Structure formats: C-alpha cells, structure tokens
Amino acid sequence: MTCGCACATALLWVLQGAASGAVGKRNSFTLQLSEFLSVTEIPAPLLPGQPPDTRRVRRQIHVTEYYGKIAVGSPPQLFDVVFDTGSGNIVLPTIKCSDEVCTRHKRFRSEASASSVQLAYEDDTPLAKGQSDRDTTSITYGTGKLTGEYIRDNICFGLGVEKGQVCTQSNFLGVTQESKYPFIELPFDGVFGLGLAGLSTGTNFNFVNRLKGNGSKVEPVFGVFLRGLDRDEDSEITFGDWRTERLATGEKLRWLPMPQDEAEDKGYWLVTMRDVYVGGKALNLCGPAGSGDRCNVAMDTGSSLTMGSPYQVSEMLGAVGLKYDCSNFKHLPELKFVFDAEAGSTYSMVLTPEDYVDQTHEGCITGFQPISLPPELGRMWVFGQTVLRKYYAVFDAQRWRVGLAVAAHTAKRRAPPQAPTEPPAEKPREVCEDQNVEMQKAPFSLPGCTTFAKMGYCKRFTPLAQHYCGLSCHLCTPKEQNATQPKLKFVSAAPHRAGEGGAVVHGRGMSVAGQAARVVHPRETGEMF
Numbered sequence: 001m002t003c004g005c006a007c008a009t010a011l012l013w014v015l016q017g018a019a020s021g022a023v024g025k026r027n028s029f030t031l032q033l034s035e036f037l038s039v040t041e042i043p044a045p046l047l048p049g050q051p052p053d054t055r056r057v058r059r060q061i062h063v064t065e066y067y068g069k070i071a072v073g074s075p076p077q078l079f080d081v082v083f084d085t086g087s088g089n090i091v092l093p094t095i096k097c098s099d100e101v102c103t104r105h106k107r108f109r110s111e112a113s114a115s116s117v118q119l120a121y122e123d124d125t126p127l128a129k130g131q132s133d134r135d136t137t138s139i140t141y142g143t144g145k146l147t148g149e150y151i152r153d154n155i156c157f158g159l160g161v162e163k164g165q166v167c168t169q170s171n172f173l174g175v176t177q178e179s180k181y182p183f184i185e186l187p188f189d190g191v192f193g194l195g196l197a198g199l200s201t202g203t204n205f206n207f208v209n210r211l212k213g214n215g216s217k218v219e220p221v222f223g224v225f226l227r228g229l230d231r232d233e234d235s236e237i238t239f240g241d242w243r244t245e246r247l248a249t250g251e252k253l254r255w256l257p258m259p260q261d262e263a264e265d266k267g268y269w270l271v272t273m274r275d276v277y278v279g280g281k282a283l284n285l286c287g288p289a290g291s292g293d294r295c296n297v298a299m300d301t302g303s304s305l306t307m308g309s310p311y312q313v314s315e316m317l318g319a320v321g322l323k324y325d326c327s328n329f330k331h332l333p334e335l336k337f338v339f340d341a342e343a344g345s346t347y348s349m350v351l352t353p354e355d356y357v358d359q360t361h362e363g364c365i366t367g368f369q370p371i372s373l374p375p376e377l378g379r380m381w382v383f384g385q386t387v388l389r390k391y392y393a394v395f396d397a398q399r400w401r402v403g404l405a406v407a408a409h410t411a412k413r414r415a416p417p418q419a420p421t422e423p424p425a426e427k428p429r430e431v432c433e434d435q436n437v438e439m440q441k442a443p444f445s446l447p448g449c450t451t452f453a454k455m456g457y458c459k460r461f462t463p464l465a466q467h468y469c470g471l472s473c474h475l476c477t478p479k480e481q482n483a484t485q486p487k488l489k490f491v492s493a494a495p496h497r498a499g500e501g502g503a504v505v506h507g508r509g510m511s512v513a514g515q516a517a518r519v520v521h522p523r524e525t526g527e528m529f
Contacts, residue, residue, distance in 0.1 A: 028241035029157050029166045032234050033083070035227070036065040036187055063385065064304040066226065066235050067188040071156040072172075073113030079106055081192040083224075083237050084302030085395060086382070088199025088206055088267050089139065090155070090172035091148060092190040097176050101184040108174055110151060119150035119171065122202035137173060137201045141191075144182050148173030150201075157239065166239065171205045180438060194222065194301070194395070198267030208397045220397040224301055225407060226389040232414035242394040246408055253394060253403040254347040256339050259296075260400045266377060268298035269395055271402050272340045273381065276312075278319040279333030285312045286379065296380045297339070299393055299402055303384030306356075310370035312379070317368060322357065326364035329353060347404060349383075355390055432476035435468040449473070 046056055067082045072092065079092055093102040095109045110116040118127040120134045127134055138147045151174045156167040175190075193199065193207065200206040211220035223242030227235045247253065256271040263270040273295040276283045287293025295312075307313070322332060332353040341347040357364050367386030394403035434449035449469035452458070458465045458473035465473040 027166070028238055030236050030238040030243065031068045031157055032236050033066040033068045034080070035063045035235065036067065036082075038064045063229065065186075065188070066237075066301065066385075068237065070192065072108060073110075073153050074115040075113070076154075076156060077106070077108055077113070079108070079190055080188040081190045082188055082302060083192050083194055084300075085194045085224075085269050086199075086298065086300035086302040087191050087193035088195040088197070089137075089193045089201055090170060090191070090205070090207060091139065091146065091193070092172055092174060093178065094149070094151075094174035094176060096149075096174070097178055099178050099180070101178050101180050102175065104184060105189040108151075110153075110174065113153055115154050115169075117152040119152055122150060122205065124152070124171070124204050136176070139173070141182075144179045146173075146175050146179065146183070147177040148175045150174070150205075152204075168210060170207055170210050171202075173201065173205070191302075196264050196267045196269065196397070198263075198265045200267070212397055221394065223392065223394045223403075224388065225392055226301075226385060228389060228407075228409040230413050231409045232412040233410045242392075242403065246392045248406040248408045251405040251408075253392075253405045255342045255396075255399075255401045255403050256347060257342060258400045258402060262296070263400070268296075268300070268380075269402055270296045270298055270380075273297050274338045274340060274346065276316055277336040277338065278316060280336075281319070283315055283319060285315060293379065294340075296378060297337075298380055298382050299388070299395070300382050300384050301388060301393075303382050304386070305367055305369045305384050306382065306386045307369045307371035307384070308381040309379060310372065312381075313368055313370040317366060320366070322364055322366060324363050324365075326357075326359055329357065329359065329364060332357065342401075349387060349391060349404065351387065351390065356386065432470050434471045438468050 046052070046054060050056065065082045067080050069078055070081055071078050081090075081092070093105050093107045095107045097103075097107065110118060118134075119125060120127040120131060122135060122137075134149060136147055136149055138145060150171060152169065152171045154167050155170050155172075195206075195208075197203055197206045197209055200209075203209055208220055219240055221240060221242065223238040223246070225236050225238075225243070225246045227233050242253070258270055259272065273286055275286050275295075286295035308316070316335070320333060320335070321328065330353075334353075335351040335356060337349045337351075339347045339349070356367050358367065367384075371382060373380055390407060391404050392407040396403065436448040447455070449472035452465070452469050453472040458469065458475075465475060470476040
C-alpha cells in the first residue's frame with residue numbers, strides 16, 4: 001500500500017479507512033506503541049562501615065520512551081519515532097548523515113521520494129536548483145545534539161501496520177549531523193514532536209498547527225494510553241479522537257482549560273494547578289487564581305519522571321516521609337494534585353504509594369525529581385509517565401484543553417523485566433579514557449578533555465564528563481591500574497542533592513537538579529535516557 005497522489009496534492013488528511021473513535025463522527029486512527037527500556041543505576045546510601053569514597057548503587061529497569069511507526073514520502077519509507085508532547089519538531093535522520101549513530105538507524109532518502117521538497121528557509125521557501133545557501137537548526141536533547149535541514153513531505157500513519165492509513169503533509173528536520181550519545185543507544189530513529197508552536201523551529205514545522213490548519217474531518221485531538229508497568233496490555237496513541245473504552249468504569253473525561261497564549265508561547269500543554277495535598281493536608285505551594293503564582297503543569301508524554309521546582313518537590317517529599325529502606329511503605333500518605341477544571345470546577349489527580357513509589361528488594365525511590373527552570377517558565381511542573389500511566393490523557397488543540405480520566409487497565413499481569421545483577425560485559429563508553437575526538441568535532445566543537453577539566457566543567461556539565469571525559473574528570477580508574485574493578489567507577493558516593501550535577505536538558509531551557517540515575521544498558525520490547 002502506498003501513500004500516493006492524494007497525499008502529494010492536498011494539505012489535508014486522507015482517510016482510506018481507519019478505526020472509528022467513540023465520540024461523534026470524527027475520523028481517527030489508533031497506533032500501537034512499543035516501549036524502550038533502560039537499565040539505570042541509582043545512588044544508594046552507604047552501609048555502616050563503608051568508606052566515604054565508595055559508590056553504592058541500585059540497578060533498575062524503567063520504561064523511558066514510547067514509540068511507533070510512521071511512513072514518510074512517496075513511495076513510503078518507514079521510521080520508528082517517539083511521540084513526545086514535550087517536543088515541537090519532527091526529527092528524522094537523513095542519508096546525508098554519515099555519522100555512526102545515523103548509519104545504525106533508518107535514514108530518509110529525499111531523492112527517492114517523489115513528494116519530497118527541500119526547503120531553503122523556515123518560511124517554506126523551496127530550495128532552488130543548484131542553491132547551496134540554506135538554513136539549518138541545531139537542537140539539544142539532554143546531553144545530545146543534532147543539526148538538521150528543512151524538508152517537507154507526506155507523513156502517514158498505519159502503513160504496513162493496519163488496513164487503513166491517514167496521511168498529511170508536514171515540514172520536518174532532516175538530520176545531517178548527530179552526536180554519538182545518547183542517540184546511538186536508542187532503538188527508534190527519530191522524534192515526533194506533539195508540542196505546541198513555541199517549541200518548534202517555525203509555525204510550519206509544528207505538527208499540531210498543521211492539523212489545526214488542514215480543515216479536514218480529522219481534528220487536532222489525540223489521546224494517549226500508557227500501559228500499566230505490570231499489566232499485560234499495549235500502549236497506544238489515537239489521532240483525531242479519543243477512546244472511551246480506555247476510561248475506567250464510571251469515569252468520564254474531565255476537561256482542564258489551558259492558558260492559550262501562554263501555552264502556545266512556551267510550547268507546552270499547560271494546565272493550572274491549585275495545590276498539592278499530602279495525606280489530605282494542603283502544602284500551599286501554588287498561589288490563588290490570577291495571582292501570577294498559580295502552578296503551571298506541562299503534560300509531557302516524553303518525560304519518564306514527574307518533576308517540579310527543587311523547593312516544591314522537597315516540601316512534598318518531606319511531607320511524604322518515605323524511608324529509603326521502604327520500612328514505612330504501608331503507612332505512606334496519598335498524594336492529591338488539584339487542578340482548575342471546566343466552568344470553575346476542580347479536578348484531582350490522586351496517587352497512592354503504589355503509584356508514586358518504585359519498590360525493589362534493595363529499597364524504595366519515588367517517581368519525582370526536582371527541576372530547575374528559567375524564570376520565564378515560572379512555577380512549572382512537568383507531569384510525565386509516572387502520572388500519565390494511571391490517567392488517560394486527551395490533548396485537544398482545537399478547544400485549548402486537556403482531558404483526564406483514570407485509565408482502564410487490564411487485570412491480567414505481565415512479568416516485569418529483570419535487571420541484570422552485573423553490568424554488561426562490554427560497553428564502549430565505559431572504558432576509562434577520554435574521547436577527545438568526539439568532543440572536538442561538530443556538532444559539539446568543544447575543547448579537549450584536559451582543557452575541559454581545567455576549566456571546571458567536569459562538575460558543571462556532568463553528563464558530558466561521564467560520556468566523554470571520564471579519565472580527565474577522575475570519574476573512573478584505568479583498567480591497568482585496578483584490574484579487579486569494573487571499567488567505570490564513579491568517585492561520588494552520596495546521592496546528589498539539588499544543584500549538584502544532573503542531566504541538563506538544554507533544548508527545553510530546564511535542568512534536572514539532583515538527577516542521579518544514569519543509563520547503563522538500553523533494552524526494548526515489542527520487536528530520552
């Protein structure tokens with residue numbers, strides 16, 4: 001089946017037969033999602049008698065990304081992409097990218113697509129024949145960076161997956177350069193941004209805006225269902241509608257209005273939160289309506305954790321009082337997040353200890369992390385997968401609202417994947433050495449590791465230090481000096497506190513304070529770290 005002339009000649013959705021939704025007569029399509037699993041190391045408190053320079057960690061497996069298939073071009077080329085409401089661009093590697101990380105993934109061949117249009121500038125100006133002058137955009141994802149050119153082509157859902165498919169035409173970034181980490185570890189090829197215009201390279205690059213401007217029967221609405229981690233079911237995303245069968249018995253969607261101008265400017269699916277309650281007690285973390293201190297919450301399908309400002313998260317977790325050894329788990333309080341809802345009402349997202357605490361035989365850790373934001377983003381929380389697994393979420397750009405309801409999860413259980421007891425035998429970046437070439441070449445173009453360390457960047461840019469400058473930053477011990485130890489041995493032993501290192505998300509203007517986990521070994525099921 002191909003996406004032919006109809007896609008190439010119209011800026012609207014073509015419905016060739018898709019699963020129908022549950023509301024009205026809107027056209028819709030549901031896409032099953034695969035999961036990307038990461039094994040992470042999380043710092044643990046030292047045991048009595050252990051030397052202070054010891055690093056004690058727990059190893060855990062977490063689902064960190066959800067991805068599905070799309071088809072691009074005529075004839076179609078298939079790609080696996082992460083559907084991310086916290087990103088604003090569609091990003092795909094192209095054949096022009098010869099970096100190892102690109103060659104390990106599927107790459108888009110523009111010359112093989114009859115409907116592909118190379119763009120010179122973000123205003124949709126086509127690249128003239130023989131023209132070499134064109135704009136590019138560089139984006140950072142955590143510790144990674146990529147550079148891309150502008151391309152317009154057809155994008156279809158369902159090709160080779162379902163009998164029906166829906167297609168539209170959209171601009172995207174065709175990657176020509178890409179840093180090795182973390183992208184080389186990921187099983188999917190690109191990112192399908194479902195954020196709003198403020199996160200995109202330009203208006204024409206925003207997929208949600210494309211839907212709003214198409215004037216078709218497929219509305220700019222999509223619903224996201226994330227599998228319960230211990231449930232035998234599949235995650236999915238539905239475009240053009242939502243599925244009422246994904247709502248728990250007796251549940252109805254409650255609509256949370258979005259501050260339209262602010263949401264579009266910042267690019268996030270923002271709703272407003274009145275306060276956080278721990279065990280029924282208000283923490284008074286958010287100001288009254290209209291005060292300017294109301295807490296904004298970004299609903300982000302691409303974030304594995306739920307995050308807030310260091311002060312707010314500290315206040316909340318302090319009130320929770322979780323002991324690291326999990327000895328008080330059965331006595332932990334319920335958490336309640338109260339939002340502004342339609343017609344002046346409220347809606348509460350309620351989490352039990354089973355929802356917000358991850359238990360292992362080694363102890364407990366919550367699904368919350370502190371996050372430092374630039375002043376222009378205000379008191380913004382990011383509600384990620386730890387919350388969205390419990391709640392079915394509908395994103396409605398036509399009416400500027402987000403719908404929430406407790407999700408219906410199957411009672412059938414799936415055995416969780418087991419974390420390995422020992423680190424992988426071989427991991428290229430775990431060799432204790434400096435990767436000066438990687439640091440110095442594009443797109444980083446940074447000084448070598450010796451200079452990097454002398455400038456004090458080892459602590460300021462911990463992820464880069466861990467990836468490329470382990471030797472100069474004294475984050476590991478060379479094998480020949482200590483043959484009995486693992487190849488990568490970290491110096492710091494205590495859990496990170498807010499402001500001490502952490503993963504920096506430059507592309508979104510926010511840094512995760514105290515983000516102590518690091519990806520050791522990626523896995524996947526169904527076939528960002």
